[in-house]
Amino acid sequence: MGSYSIGExxxxxxxxxxxxxxxxxxxxxxxxxxxxxxxxxxxxxxMALNGKRLTIYTDVAPLKQELLLGKEQLAANINEYFGEKVxxxxxxx
Numbered sequence: 001m002g003s004y005s006i007g008e009x010x011x012x013x014x015x016x017x018x019x020x021x022x023x024x025x026x027x028x029x030x031x032x033x034x035x036x037x038x039x040x041x042x043x044x045x046x047m048a049l050n051g052k053r054l055t056i057y058t059d060v061a062p063l064k065q066e067l068l069l070g071k072e073q074l075a076a077n078i079n080e081y082f083g084e085k086v087x088x089x090x091x092x093x
Contacts, residue, residue: 024086025049028078035081036074040067052088054078067092 004012014020028049033041045057054075058064067074071090078087 021049021051024082027082028054028086031081035078049087052086053091054087054089055091055093057093064092 014023025048028035029047032044032047036044040063043058043060043063045059047057048055056067058067067090071092075087075090079085
């Protein structure tokens with residue numbers, strides 16, 4: 001049996017246990033302001049990551065329109081922030 005560092009062992013555990021999407025969602029909730037900026041974070045009500053589909057909820061119509069127009073860029077920014085493909089599709093409600 002090979003030896004693993006603690007980080008490698010945790011990554012293997014997350015991959016094999018299917019917990020990784022929930023860990024990404026929790027981390028995204030905690031670091032939302034750092035990912036999207038102060039203004040967007042202030043006016044988003046909540047978010048949910050279901051598989052690789054991110055649903056963002058907001059009651060502000062101009063922000064909703066801006067998010068709809070910039071979905072691809074936002075997904076790219078989120079994936080760059082995490083260093084892996086976390087989000088493939090964004091839905092704004």
